């Protein structure tokens with residue numbers, strides 16, 4: 001059965017989901033709202049108690065929150081850690097990479113640009129270069145920790161689990177933003193290369209659509225906004 005993914009037509013928080021579905025050779029349909037009204041009507045459905053994007057529909061199940069979606073798909077497709085201690089480790093890594101990815105988002109989007117000035121707000125406080133510098137410092141320290149962690153082919157062993165799909169995508173987004181933070185971290189860099197060689201994913205990473213790039217963020221982002 002086809003899975004429906006409702007999200008913007010960007011990598012954003014949706015791409016780990018797409019990578020996992022590609023790897024599984026699972027048919028899916030990208031459902032992209034094209035107007036604000038459509039976006040709200042997709043998001044605010046009665047059976048989505050905390051409507052947000054991305055969300056997936058799998059049969060009669062509708063699921064929001066990108067990490068919950070990844071865990072759900074991981075369980076569905078047998079890409080879930082078997083042992084409790086492995087799961088704890090995966091969840092730590094999952095949250096760690098999500099924290100870094102949130103900092104990337106904060107550095108890329110001026111909140112006032114999209115939402116307009118609020119009464120009493122500090123318009124003009126957004127400082128891309130400052131936030132980028134602060135992320136550079138944190139990332140340089142964190143990438144070294146990932147380098148010590150990524151000693152196997154994938155996070156837990158020879159084959160990927162759901163967290164690898166998050167980890168690859170957000171490491172790759174961060175690497176494109178701040179390549180200097182990854183210098184010398186050979187385990188991380190070779191992990192990124194290895195992921196791109198996975199069955200079913202290799203053709204995607206060699207495709208024209210992927211190599212055109214420039215679509216990590218929404219159009220109003222300061223960096224890598226979709227044309």
Ligand SMILES: N[C@@H](CCC(=O)N[C@@H](CS)C(=O)NCC(=O)O)C(=O)O
Nearest residue numbers: 012013043052053054064065066067
């Ligand atoms: N914690 C949520 C964050 C979702 C989120 O911020 N989604 C953005 C796009 S990346 C959005 O446009 N959400 C729509 C909304 O908040 O109305 C997740 O991981 O799914």
